[in-house]
C-alpha cells in the first residue's frame with residue numbers, strides 16, 4: 001500500500017501502530033465526538049477518503065490512524081486560504097451552514113490555519129499571520145475565486161494591496177496551490193463574456209508570471225469540499241500531490257463523466273426521457289438529456305462522491321447537470337458558463353458580437369436558404385428549357401475559340417456540323433425524364449400528330465452507327 | 468439538344484456499389500444522429516446509437532474502399548465515351564476541363580446559354596466530391612472524440628483539447644451533419660434537374676443514349692442511339708455492337724409503324 005510504504009515527511013503510519021493509545025484520546029477524536037460524530041462515521045469517511053486517494057476502502061483504519069497521529073502533532077501543514085474574485089461559495093460548501101462536517105473538522109485540525117473568510121481575527125493581525133506563514137515556508141495555498149487582472153490588477157484590492165500581488169507574494173514559498181472551484185481554475189463565472197474584469201484561473205496567471213509552483217485544479221461551482229480534503233490529506237499523509245491529468249485535475253477524480261456514473265443512466269439507455277419539468281416522466285425519475293443535461297460532456301465524480309455529506313447531487317435531485325466542472329485552465333474564454341449555457345438546451349449558444357444563437361438555428365437557416373435558392377434555380381432551369389437534358393452544348397470551349405489551336409477549332413467546327421445535322425433530323429438526345437409515364441404519353445401523342453417526322457427518321461439509320 | 472450518352476464505363480459496378488453503401492450509411496447516420504441530438508422518439512435511443520456507430524464504421528470503411536478502388540479499377544475519363552483510364556486520373560485536373568471553371572459557374576447562374584464541354588466530372592463537381600472524403604474522415608474523427616470507448620485515446624483527447632472540450636466537439640460533429648445535408652440537397656438537385664439519366668446510371672447501372680465524346684479531340688463527335696434511336700456520326704462502336712443496335716432500331720421502327 002503506497003500510503004504505508006511512503007516515508008512521508010509529515011506522518012509516518014508505522015509509528016502510528018507503535019502507539020495505538022493515542023487513538024482514544026486524540027484531539028481529532030475528541031473534536032469529532034464533541035460535534036456528535038461516532039468513530040463509525042469517522043471510519044466511513046476515511047474509507048471514502050481512501051477511495052478518492054486511489055486506495056482500497058480497507059485502508060480506512062490506517063487512514064484514520066494517520067490522520068489522528070497527524071492531528072496529535074499539532075498543525076502539521078499550514079494552509080493559506082485566499083479569496084480572489086469569488087462569491088465564497090466554495091467556502092460555504094466546506095462549512096455547510098450550521099454544523100461543521102467531518103471533512104471540515106479534519107481539515108481544520110490537521111491543516112487549516114489561515115482563511116480570510118473563516119478567521120476570527122481580522123485586519124492587520126490577520127495579514128501578519130499570513131506573512132509569518134509565508135516566511136516559515138512549507139505550506140499549501142488554497143485559492144478561491146478568479147484572478148482578475150483588469151486595471152493592472154487594481155480591480156480587486158485586499159488590505160490595500162492588489163489581489164494579484166497578494167497571490168504572487170503568497171505562492172512565493174508555497175509547495176503547491178490548489179485552485180478551488182471553477183473560477184480559480186479558469187475564471188469560471190468571472191470570465192463570462194464580455195469578461196470586463198479580464199478574469200483567469202490561477203494556473204494561467206502564474207504561468208504568465210513565470211511562477212512554477214505546482215497547481216492543482218479542483219473544478220465545480222462550488223467545488224466539493226470532499227475533493228479538497230482528499231487532496232490536502234493525501235499531501236499530508238504521503239508528502240506528494242495526487243496524480244494530475246492534463247488539466248491539472250486529480251486524475252483519479254476527474255477521468256470519468258457524470259453520464260458514466262449517473263443513476264439515471266438506465267433510463268438513458270432505455271430511451272426514457274424527461275421532456276418537460278413537472279411532467280409524469282419527471283416524477284418517474286427518467287433521464288434529463290432532452291432538458292440539456294451536460295452529463296455526457298462533463299468529467300466529474302459528482303455521481304460518486306455526491307454532495308452535502310453524500311446526501312444527493314444535481315441530477316439525483318432532479319436538475320440536469322449544468323456542466324460546472326468544465327474547465328480550460330489556459331483559456332478563460334472557454335469557461336464552463338459560456339461553454340454550457342443555456343443550461344436547458346442540448347447545445348451551447350454561440351456569439352458573434354452581441355448576437356447569440358444556437359447551432360441548430362444557423363444550420364437549419366442555412367439549409368432552408370440553400371433549398372430556397374435551389375427552388376428558384378429549378379424554376380430558372382424550367383424557364384430556360386433545360387429540364388429535360390440540359391442546354392445545348394457549346395460547339396467549342398469559349399476559351400478555345402479565342403486561344404485554342406487549329407485542332408480545337410477543327411473539332412469545334414465538326415461538332416457544330418453534327419449539331420446542325422442532328423437538328424435537321426430531329427434527333428434530340430435527351431435524358432430519361434423524371435416522369436416516365438407522362439413523357440411516354442406525350443411522345444405517343446406527338447407521334448400520332450406527325451407521322452412524317454417518323455419517316456424522315458427512317459432515312460438516318462443507313463448512315464448512322466457504322467463507324 | 469444536349470447530353471452525353473450515359474455509359475456504364477463512367478461508373479463501373481464497384482463504384483455503383485460504394486455509392487449505394489455511401490447513400491444508405493449517410494441516411495442512417497443522419498436519422499440516427501438527429502435522434503441522438505434530440506430523442507424525439509423516446510424508446511429507440513439505444514437502437515439509434517447502435518446503428519449510428521455501426522454505420523459510422525461502414526461509412527469510413529466504404530470511403531477508404533472507394534479511394535482504393537480509384538487506384539485499382541478503371542473508368543471513363545469523360546461522359547459519352549467507353550474509353551478507360553485508371554479511375555484516380557479522373558479525379559486529377561484533366562485537360563478536358565481546362566479553363567472551364569467559370570464556364571460552369573456562369574452556366575449555372577444563367578449567365579450563358581450553352582452547356583460547357585467537360586470531362587466526366589465538371590470542375591465544381593470534382594472539387595466538391597473530392598472534399599467529401601476529407602469531410603467524412605473529419606466527421607468520423609469528431610465522432611470518435613465523443614464515443615466512450617475511444618474518447619480517452621491520446622489522438623482524440625488532443626482534438627478535444629484543441630476545440631475546448633466535448634461540448635464544442637459535439638456541436639462541430641452536429642454541424643458536419645448539416646454540411647452533409649446541404650451537400651446532399653445540392654447534389655441530388657443537380658443530378659436530377661436535367662433528367663434522371665445520371666441517377667439511373669449511378670444507382671441501377673442503366674445506360675441511356677446521347678452524344679458521343681472523343682477524348683482525343685476533346686469534343687463531341689457523334690450520337691449513340693443504343694438501339695433505341697438511330698446512331699449518327701462517330702460512335703466508336705465495334706462493328707458487332709453497331710450492327711446489333713442498327714437492327715434493334717429497325718425493328719422498333721417497323722413495330723412502331725404497325
Ligand code: HEM
Nearest residue numbers: 496497500501503504523607610611613614637641644647
Ligand atoms: C463517421 C463516423 C461517425 C462517428 C464515429 C460518429 C459518432 C458519434 C457519436 C459517438 C455520437 C455521440 C453519441 C452519444 O453521445 O451517445 C454522435 C452523435 C451524432 N452524430 Fe455521429 N458519428 C459519425 C458520423 C456521423 C455522420 C456522418 C453524421 C451525419 C451526417 C452524424 C450525425 C450525428 C449527430 C447529429 C449526432 C448528435 C450530436 C449531438 O447533438 O450531440 N454522425 N456521433
Ligand code: HEM
Nearest residue numbers: 482486489490493587596599647651654655658665666669
Ligand atoms: C438520392 C440521392 C443521390 C443521388 C440521386 C445521387 C446521384 C449521383 C450521381 C448521378 C452521381 C454521378 C455524378 C456524375 O459523375 O455525373 C453521383 C456521384 C457521387 N455521389 Fe451521389 N447521389 C445521391 C446521394 C449521395 C450521397 C448521400 C452522397 C454522400 C454524401 C453522395 C456522394 C457522391 C459522390 C462522392 C459521388 C462521386 C463518387 C464516385 O464517383 O464514386 N451521393 N451521385
Ligand code: SF4
Nearest residue numbers: 259262287288293295
Ligand atoms: S441525466 Fe444526464 S448524466 Fe444522467 S444519464 Fe441522463 S444525460 Fe446522462
Ligand code: SF4
Nearest residue numbers: 302314321322324325
Ligand atoms: S452534476 Fe454537473 S452541475 Fe452538478 S456539480 Fe456536478 S458537474 Fe456541476
